Amino acid sequence: MNEKSALEAQESFDFLYVEEATAEGGESRRINFRTSQTVEALKRVIAAELRVQHDWSKLDLVSAGRELTELGKTLESYGIFDGDTVFYARDTTTTARPPAYSPPTTTGVRTLDNVMFKDLHGKTLTLHGIPVTWTVKQMRYKLGIEKHLSDQVEDYRFIYNGKQLVDENNLELYQLTEGCTIQIVLRLPGGIVR
Structure with missing residues (x-):
């Protein structure tokens, strides 16, 4: 050719x-x-x-x-x-990865279908389907994502039955019950002045 x-x-x-x-x-x-x-x-x-x-x-x-x-x-x-x-x-969207708060795939885990959060202004937020095997931090992230509070949720402290919930602990440690209310207080910046 x-x-x-x-x-x-x-x-x-x-x-x-x-x-x-x-x-x-x-x-x-x-x-x-x-x-x-x-x-x-x-x-x-x-x-x-x-x-x-x-x-x-x-x-x-x-x-x-x-x-x-x-x-x-x-x-x-x-x-x-x-x-x-x-x-x-x-298309620049990333492939769907489960978020940090995704429940483990084990079956038979007890879940709390209604957990309420009440802030100092009296506003109540509700989360559904939270496994008691989750850590407080996983619950914190779910609250931030579902309720569009991601930029604020790190500054929240959670109080239940007079105890502050620690991020690394599992929820079952605090004996949360169905329909329980967790108080949200704002963590104040600062530290000890010497």
């Missing part, structure tokens, strides 16, 4: 421009791709270009303001033709 016929063969391919959608404006690339192929095939080609073949499913594609979500549909069915630009974005 001579050079001229190779060039003609290449130009007979449909081509697209692909560009990463970034705040700075991504670099546009021309790729040989038939618009009669599927969205999945395009994702795989782009992933190969980016050298992240195993992450092809984490690419989001958009053209003319429409997200290309159906993997089995052709680009033509989305109205994309030779020379059009398709934008891609890398």
